[in-house]
Amino acid sequence: GKMPLDADLEGLAKRETRKIVRGILYRHNHGDPEFLLLLKPKTGTEITYWQAIQGGIKTYETPEQALLREIGEEADIKNPGVLRVLGWSAKKSSYVSTRMKAGVNIPTISPVKAFAVELLNPNYPIKVGKEDNHIRYDWFPYRKAITALETEPTHADQSRVFIDVV
Numbered sequence: 001g002k003m004p005l006d007a008d009l010e011g012l013a014k015r016e017t018r019k020i021v022r023g024i025l026y027r028h029n030h031g032d033p034e035f036l037l038l039l040k041p042k043t044g045t046e047i048t049y050w051q052a053i054q055g056g057i058k059t060y061e062t063p064e065q066a067l068l069r070e071i072g073e074e075a076d077i078k079n080p081g082v083l084r085v086l087g088w089s090a091k092k093s094s095y096v097s098t099r100m101k102a103g104v105n106i107p108t109i110s111p112v113k114a115f116a117v118e119l120l121n122p123n124y125p126i127k128v129g130k131e132d133n134h135i136r137y138d139w140f141p142y143r144k145a146i147t148a149l150e151t152e153p154t155h156a157d158q159s160r161v162f163i164d165v166v
Contacts, residue, residue, distance in 0.1 A: 016099065016106050021066040022114040023053040025075065027122040027139065034139040036119070037148055038074060038128055041135045050138075050148040054112075063088070063113045071117065074134065076127035086116040 025036040037050040053074045057066040064085065072078045094111040128134040140148055 016101075016108045018099070018108050018110045019057040019063075020054055020110045020112045021057050021063050021070060022112050023067050023071050023117045024114060025053055025071065025117045025119055027119040029122060029139070032141060034141055035145040036075065036126065037138060037140055037145060038134040039136045039138075041133060043133075047151065048135075049151040051152050052114075052149070057113075063115075067115050067117070074128065075137070077119070077124060082119060082121045082124050084118040084120055086118060088113050088115045 026033045027036075028034075035052075037052060039048065039050055040046075042048045053070050055066065055070040055073070057063055061069070067085065068080050068083070071083065077083065093114065094109055096107065096109050098105040099108045100106075126137050128137045
């Protein structure tokens with residue numbers, strides 16, 4: 001049967017795990033790789049920052065399925081034929097954050113599976129802000145991408161994973 005709500009919340013208050021998939025999307029521009037980053041606007045205490053495509057893996061999804069869904073949602077690339085998934089970072093990576101659930105802040109550990117993904121058509125149109133809250137996107141050369149990722153507050157591991165995948 002169902003547990004009473006307070007017992008349920010007590011279990012949640014301990015800690016939750018939310019598996020994350022991250023897509024390091026890149027394209028070749030005259031031979032040099034450029035990396036897609038999305039600008040996330042300031043919310044609450046967080047600053048505005050650049051990040052790679054990422055999101056939660058639903059219980060019924062494989063990491064690869066979640067990756068393709070997130071790329072569709074965050075960059076509006078719905079045609080997997082223009083993508084080549086090259087594999088993922090072997091480096092174990094995770095971050096700790098809090099999530100609001102029923103008005104309670106739940107500490108959440110998020111193990112990250114990061115994939116390198118090539119956009120085979122470099123001119124494929126990217127659209128942001130349709131199904132999430134990014135305000136713009138840009139293609140960055142490698143060094144600038146690393147610098148841009150250093151502003152991300154909660155996921156300090158992001159540039160390390162990025163370097164590892166690339």
